[in-house]
Amino acid sequence: MSRAKIVAGNWKMNLDRESSVALARSVQNIDRDQESSEVLIFPATIWLAPVSAAIEGSFVRLGGQNCHSEPKGAFTGEVSAAMLAEICTDAMAGHSERRHVFGESDDLVSAKVRAILDAGMRVVLCVGETLAEREAGDAEAVVERQLRSALTMVPGSEINNVVIAYEPVWAIGTGVAATPADAQTMCQFVRQVLRDQHDEQGEDRPVLYGGSVTPDNARELFNQADIDGGLIGGASLDVQSFRAIVDASDRADKT
Ligand code: PEP
Numbered sequence: 001m002s003r004a005k006i007v008a009g010n011w012k013m014n015l016d017r018e019s020s021v022a023l024a025r026s027v028q029n030i031d032r033d034q035e036s037s038e039v040l041i042f043p044a045t046i047w048l049a050p051v052s053a054a055i056e057g058s059f060v061r062l063g064g065q066n067c068h069s070e071p072k073g074a075f076t077g078e079v080s081a082a083m084l085a086e087i088c089t090d091a092m093a094g095h096s097e098r099r100h101v102f103g104e105s106d107d108l109v110s111a112k113v114r115a116i117l118d119a120g121m122r123v124v125l126c127v128g129e130t131l132a133e134r135e136a137g138d139a140e141a142v143v144e145r146q147l148r149s150a151l152t153m154v155p156g157s158e159i160n161n162v163v164i165a166y167e168p169v170w171a172i173g174t175g176v177a178a179t180p181a182d183a184q185t186m187c188q189f190v191r192q193v194l195r196d197q198h199d200e201q202g203e204d205r206p207v208l209y210g211g212s213v214t215p216d217n218a219r220e221l222f223n224q225a226d227i228d229g230g231l232i233g234g235a236s237l238d239v240q241s242f243r244a245i246v247d248a249s250d251r252a253d254k255t
Helices: 017-028 045-055 081-085 096-100 106-118 131-135 139-150 156-161 180-203 218-222 239-251
Strands: 005-010 037-042 060-064 090-093 122-127 162-166 207-210 229-232
Touching (some): 005 207, 017 037, 037 239, 045 060, 081 106, 090 106, 106 139, 131 139, 139 180, 156 180, 162 180, 180 207, 218 239
Parallel strands (some): 005 037, 037 060, 060 090, 090 122, 122 162, 162 207
């Protein structure tokens, strides 16, 4: 079976309103020979509404970078999954910056995954080990723990609304991507865990690689058997480099 291919741009806390709308318009105007990949952007939460208006009716999907795990209440400054779902198709959970900068635990990530699915969105669940964990030989154990924990409350009937992004923490924003062979090994491992939990439905979920993907390394990464596209940070802020990465995914062929 052929799995969906996805290229997602995580804009993080970058770009003002005008630049966000302009970049979104440029992304929707990317001229594509073959549209075999989904394209998804994650602007800053405050600019989701104007970006949504700018890309309406185009091939570009819109995602929220973060949300609260509770549906509503006295959580000053927070945004619920249901609020995001009014304009977004997708939401992220478990990004390494949420885990390591904001101290989000596996349990909180799991609750956010549940909240995102309950709100009717697809979840892009990020997992990945730190350098110390990799050097200690624990990369697979960490990723398995993160996956199993985050998916504890996701039954087989909902796994088709989950996309996994394997993002080694040491590769995010460092300019040092995993080698295609190492990224493939870990994405294959992610797929095995998904299969173990959810049989073929789990095995068939898209598994993306993220961490210093650029136009120079995207093709080789995306041509790996178990890598179904990428979650792109820095290189998604420039439409020329994002376009080259989308093109690499569109052309990747696993048959
Ligand atoms: C990310 O933010 O998820 C990411 C992969 O960033 P970068 O591409 O800049 O490493």
